[in-house]
Amino acid sequence: MxxxxxxxxxxxxxxxxxxxxxxxxxxxxxxxxxxxxxxxxxxxxxxxxxxxxxxxxxxxxxxxxxxxxxPRVVEVVRQAAGEFLHISSDYWHEQMVGLGERLARLAPMRTLAGEAAMSFLCQSGTEAVEGAIKLARYVTRRPRFIGFLGGFHGRSMGSLSFTSSKYTQQLGFAPTMPGVTHVPYPDPYRPLFAGADQGQAVLDYIGLLFERSVPAAEVAAILVEPIQGEGGYIVPPDGFLAGLRALCDRHGILLIFDEVQSGVGRTGRMFACEHWGVAPDILTSAKGLGSGLPIGAVVAKKSIMAQWKRGAHGNTYGGNPIACAAANATLDLVEGGxxxxxxxxxxxxxxxxxxxxxxxxxxxxxxxxxxxxxxxxxxxxxxxxxxxxxxxxxxxxxxxxxxxxxxxxxxxxxxxxxxxxxxxxxxxxxxxxxxxxxxxxxxxxxxx
The missing domain is CATH 3.90.1150.10 (Aspartate Aminotransferase, domain 1)
Incomplete structure (x- = not known):
């Protein structure tokens, strides 16, 4: 050894x-x-x-x-820091626009479904999730969400309402944002539904909820990790994500993929959902996006994000030039091999x-x-x-x-x-x- x-x-x-x-x-x-x-x-x-x-x-x-x-990330960070450290997102700069163009090109809604995409830039995964659920409520005018047991989506109050990988993350903070119903995440190794296709069983369970206690017409979005991270690095069975896509389409529900941990080349593809050829309506990214600098992104179909009116959502540090420079260099390297x-x-x-x-x-x-x-x-x-x-x-x-x-x-x-x-x-x-x-x-x- x-x-x-x-x-x-x-x-x-x-x-x-x-x-x-x-x-x-x-x-x-x-x-x-x-x-x-x-x-x-x-x-x-x-x-x-x-x-x-x-x-x-x-x-x-x-x-x-x-x-x-x-070395490449350090180089671009030093160069960007020598130009200016910050300008608020009330204005424009090349690194921010360039990153938006890059994300629009790489977004699975474009690569898998041929739809244009837009991004909202922020500082972290939890803030990206907050932005995604706000966008879903704003566009659909619906109050409810479906999340998954074992999921981790952050620790601020909105994202925390979805997080359920450990009870300690919610202990002492109730009530979190109302309107979130949790369902099992399909785990082929530890099946909750005996003798059944675990993915289909979870889809059937959601269908039962829609019949009995959660009106589908009130559900804004389903938020899911294409590969569950904190919950156990669980790879869902084939067909599950496609089944969620079909379920959402049937009921006018938005599908949000949390790719904060699984995205940016982590799984051998730019985004994990590409392994199953399923595109979300909204995607969250962070973690590896900046190679260590704090940055996150809400990436959504342009037809959805364009509905946000001026002032509907914003932040101070989103699109920070140094973080954007690091993200652009990171994506160069990820795409480059x-x-x-x-x-x-x-x-x-x-x-x-x-x-x-x-x-x-x-x-x-x-x-x-x-x-x-x-x-x-x-x-x-x-x-x-x-x-x-x-x-x-x-x-x-x-x-x-x-x-x-x-x-x-x-x-x-x-x-x-x-x-x-x-x-x-x-x-x-x-x-x-x-x-x-x-x-x-x-x-x-x-x-x-």
Whole structure:
């Protein structure tokens, strides 16, 4: 195992000092899993303040799409910063207009359905979701929404009303925005509907809701992640997204795809919905769009977004020139080969994880697309019981071995490295993961 890059006990003395200072002045609400204090990064490699080197397969929660400090992104950010740092969205500038043109060209409503698109630029995924649900209500004049259990869409009050990946995210904040009804997300590995096509069963369930308790004529939109992220990196069954599209069309409901985590090349395509050839009416993007700079976008059919009147929605920082410059450079790189690399290297990664799955009975499933991959850990009694303690132990041991990971769902290790991660780096990560699994299993006897 490659442990030579870890030079100190973790956390090291400088990290301990920084963490102690943080505890006095920074909110304790951040869900930090292990004591990593970053100094700098290059590509998929990062170093902590004590000089320990790690492979970053969390990438700032799928934000660092082009890796840490990609030279092209750094170059355009420096150039843009030297011109002007900010002008409010009341005015115009080249980076903002150019990004809007780029998003209009790449939007799945255009590439899959041949419809023109427009964008509203903002700072984050949660703000993009807020904009999307506001647009849906404004256009349809309907008050209700359908969301999915396990979904994560943000933490501000509107987006939080959809978020249901963990109850702790809503605990203490009720009531959130009214009008949201949650339905199951189809999970082929953990089916809720026995002996049925899980996607069709969920569609039938929504149909039953429309008959019994949620009038379809009052539903503005259905908000869904094409691949569920925080809920477990769950890939829906084929036909599900197309079924949602048909259901929405039948009832005059808008379909919103949250591609904050799955978009911008993450799955080997520009947007995950392209794997199934289904176009939304509205799409949200953020995270990897700016390679680390805060930016988000609501992308919608032009026929929908053009209905917003002057002053109907706005913000101060939307279209920030530095963030837009980073986004334009990011999209250059993603289109120029990074999405293709995610598909190729992701396939190799899935194969390597499959090899581990054949050796470890605690690995229940390996699933994903591109470099958005989940490895679900289970008990060994044949019941597929989530192995929560084991998952936490693997994440912790991986950190001590020099690999940064995060979990999702009940007990899934998720992998979301930069899109330019190499085969060699994947092989190193698998070696570190293998050792971490062995160490965690030695210390873990309770599968729950």
């Amino acid at each position: 490659k442990t030579s890059h870890i030079r100190t006990p973790l956390p090291g003395p400088r990290a301990q000092a920084l963490i102690a200072r943080d505890a006095e002045v920074i909110s304790p609400s951040y869900p930090r899993d292990y004591p990593f204090a970053m100094s700098h990064g290059r590509g998929t490699e990062v170093w902590d303040v004590d000089g320990n080197r790690f492979l970053d397969f969390a990438a700032g929660i799928a934000v660092c799409a082009t890796g840490h400090a990609h 990074f999405a293709e690399n995610a598909a190729t290297v992701g396939a190799h990664f899935m194969d390597r994880l499959g090899e581990l799955a054949r050796r470890y009975p605690c690995i229940g499933e390996v699933r994903g697309r591109g470099l958005m991959i989940g490895l679900e850990l289970i008990g060994t009694d044949g019941s597929r019981k989530p192995a929560r303690a084991l998952c936490d132990a693997v994440i912790t041991r991986a950190f001590h071995n020099g690999l940064l990971l995060l979990s999702c769902g009940a007990s899934t290790v998720r992998f979301m490295p930069p899109l330019n991660t190499s085969v060699a780096e994947v092989d190193e990560a698998v070696e570190l993961l293998d050792a971490s699994l062995e160490e965690a299993l030695v210390g873990s006897h309770d599968p729950a």
